[in-house]
Amino acid sequence: MQTTHLQLAVDLHKSFNSSDLYSWIRAVLALFGESDVVRTNWKYFVIIHPAPTGWSRLPSSSMAIRLRLQPTGVRFSFLFKNEFSPLGINSSSRHSRKMGSLGTRKANVLIVGSGGVGTMAAYALEKTGKAAVTSVLRSNFSVVERNGFNINSLDHGDIKGWKPTQIRNSVPDVAQEVGLQPYDFVVVTTKNVADVPPSVADIIALAITPGHTAITLLQNGLNIEKPLISAFPQNPIISGISFIGATEGPLGTIKHDDHDTLVVGAFPNPNVDNEVSEAAARRFVDAYSCPGIDCVYEPDVRFWRWRKLLYNSSYNTVATILRMDTSRMRVSEHIIDSLIRPLMQEIQATALAAAGVDLPDELIERMITIDTFEAFFKPSMMQDIEKGNYIEFENIVGEPLREAESVGIPTPTLKVIYELLKGLQWQTKEAKGLIKVPTKSEPGLKYGTKHPRVVT
DSSP states (O other), X not given: OOOEEEEOOOOTTSOOOHHHHHHHHHHHHHTTSSOEEEEESSXXXXXXXSOOTTGGGOOSHHHHHHGGGSSSSOOXXXXXXXXXXXTOOOXXXXXXXXXXXXXXXXXXXXXXXXXXXXXXXXXXXXXXXXXXXXXEOSTTHHHHHHHOEEEEETTTEEEEEEOOSEEESSOOOTTTSTTOOOOSEEEEOSOOOTTSSSOHHHHHGGGOOTTTOEEEEEOOSSSOSHHHHHHOTTSOEEEEEEEEEEEEOSTTEEEEEEEEEEEEEEEOOTTSOHHHHHHHXXXXXXXXXXXXXXXXXXXXXXXXXXXXHHHIIIIIHHHHHHTOXXXXXXXXXXXXXXXXXXXXXXXXXXXXXXXXXXXXXXHHHHHHTOSOGGGOOOOHHHHHHHTTOOOOOIIIIIHHHHHHHHTTOOOHHHHHHHHHHHHHHHHHHHHTTSSOOXXXXXXXXXXXXXXXXXXX
């Protein structure tokens, strides 16, 4: 079977007519006979026979985006006539001139959360030469100040002693600090632990310039943007869904072992003009898009948030409760059949009813075996609980559960998982002193001692 490799440019800033786009895609594929896009890294499309299932059901540009994951792991991106060439792309026509660029001035970026994901984001932004990054460090501040980061990266190689433009051990106060320019972007990569103070809004408040700073959330979960709109009503909110494997081992040492793919879009803020928010999101994509990284602008990021929830609400949560890696779950079989698949199906039903997001059955089956078996992978929430850290379960399980309840979708498995995780979080809160347990029953305890014990 002959395969043909097309190299295509992506320009999401250009206006287009959806019917013309559809006709053009079909015309391109017609050059190679009946075709199916089965794997891409956003720039390279492998075309093979036969025609894709559901291709005729492509009435609009939004469906073209959705087709990235239908039916067999497709990642589809917008293609434009004047960008296509059988010989490749004209690299000068890509994002550099058409993505709402900041021009010659580098974007002033603050990153809050400099573990694995935050450090790799800082590195990507600096590598393009289009951003000057200030990273807020906590426990690793002294080590990085002295030695820099040591990064072993799948995408970038071995980097020793690297530092962003500036590092700090606290969030700067832009209104009070003399000479500090407003931040164009404040990027949040911390765990989103919604039930433990301080909130994300409280953490970043001092760094936000009203009406200017674009708040960029590279975090897991659903509805993470809404509290930020309430706290900062005049600021653009950018929603980012990160697919990357990056962890910090010893302080200042980053292991990046899964390709950096980032889907970015503007989250609707009723107080900010859509064009302003979209331009900010495109600027961020432009600044992040360095060689080796797939960073794309997505007009509607909801599909990707729900898509990632399929995994996080199932494997991530069950692994945390059972303290079991994903490979052992698959060997057991019953954990997949009785917990993982039902959880994914409940997310699937909720996504469709609550958000109109269609997650196909094929995606669920593919997600079940998405982890390399030999890795015996421990999802991030399981790693957090093993370290005695708080877990980010509210936006990963609590929010989809509340969405399901609001539209009458039964989610019995998700409900049990939520309550178990809430119990684990309660234990961590007690261990960290956030909860004090009385040594004897008190009148205010709902389930304290009500009646004298009767010995029979």
